[in-house]
Amino acid sequence: MQNPLISILTPFKNTAAFLPECLASIKSQTYTHWELLIVDDGSTDDGYKLVREYAKQDSRIKLYKNSGSGIIEALRMGFSKSSGCYITRMDSDDIMSSNKLEVLLKNLQTYGKKHVATGLVSYFSEEGISDGYNSYERWLNQLTQTGTNYSEIYKECVIPSPCWMIHKDDLVACDAFNPNDYPEDYDLTFRFYKYQYKVIPCNQLLHYWRDYSTRTSRTHEHYAQNYFLEIKLNYFLELDYNPTxxxxxxxxxxxxxxxxxxxxxxxxxxxxxxxxxxxxxxxxxxxxxxxxxxxxxxxxxxxxxxxxxxxxxxxxxxxxxxxxxxxxxxxxxxx
Known part of the structure; x- marks a missing residue:
């Protein structure tokens, strides 16, 4: 298929201040055959109204309200509404490089199914980036450049949550977003590892990752250290532990x-x-x-x-x- 449809899954909650930049970066993609399944997860700001106006002007933008609660259920809803052969995720407070979809799709089409496409990321913030996030960015990008992400999977999440693309059949096969296991990005990465989906090396900057003090991953209990440790250990015992x-x-x-x-x-x-x-x-x-x-x-x-x-x-x-x-x-x- 020369011009396949890409489905972009984007949950959002109280990110009205950042949505215009996010949506503009999606609309500016060099690859234009996409649909955006954007799901409101209970916003109390003007985010829903804002996205509704964008959706009126661009039929590729499809707006929904989360029938449940939380990022995973929002992702699940978006995925259930998707029509594309290829699936990617985008966070509502981030920015895509203009060629992000084009590069990810080209890499997936080159390597085929049972592969995950990703790219380099760059943190940005009006408040400045901490040494910890700078270190994580360098570490993650080094792994991505060589496609050796799984080699250090038990350290931290080795695939950036808003910068991956995969064939829809592979996402179905690994039972993505089921059940509600947080942190959802780390759980999905372990599922890719479990199903032996190979990470495609990439040396292009494709995603600008916004950091700010009220970001969900900084404030919600689902991203506390104990959740990370438990998910690491659970997958270790399932996938790599030898009880003998x-x-x-x-x-x-x-x-x-x-x-x-x-x-x-x-x-x-x-x-x-x-x-x-x-x-x-x-x-x-x-x-x-x-x-x-x-x-x-x-x-x-x-x-x-x-x-x-x-x-x-x-x-x-x-x-x-x-x-x-x-x-x-x-x-x-x-x-």
């Missing part, structure tokens, strides 16, 4: 203790190690903590690493390398 091998948990900070509690609650046995002399030999959640030297007595283990310090991470990687261990098979960095 000992499981070692590295680190006893906030993330380490959170993962330990989840493992205990799930009845998964593990050995807990750390380098804090004040904690070694002590018990947390009735689980003894050992020093790193205890590793010498463990054979053929899988490791979850929750140590955040960069220098410590380098030392841990060096340890694994000297023992011929493979990342994403023998050890998994969760931060």
């Amino acid at each position: 091998r000992p499981l070692v948990l590295w680190g006893a900070g906030f993330k380490g203790k959170s993962i330990a509690k989840l493992l205990i609650d799930k009845g998964v046995d593990f050995i807990w190690i750390c380098n804090n002399p004040k904690k070694i030999g002590k018990h947390i959640y009735n689980q003894e903590l050992f020093g790193f030297t205890y590793l010498n007595s463990i054979q053929d283990a899988q490791s979850i690493v929750t140590v955040a310090n960069k220098q410590s991470q380098k030392a841990i990687r060096a340890f694994f390398k000297t023992h011929d261990k493979m990342e994403m098979e023998d050890y998994f960095f969760f931060c």
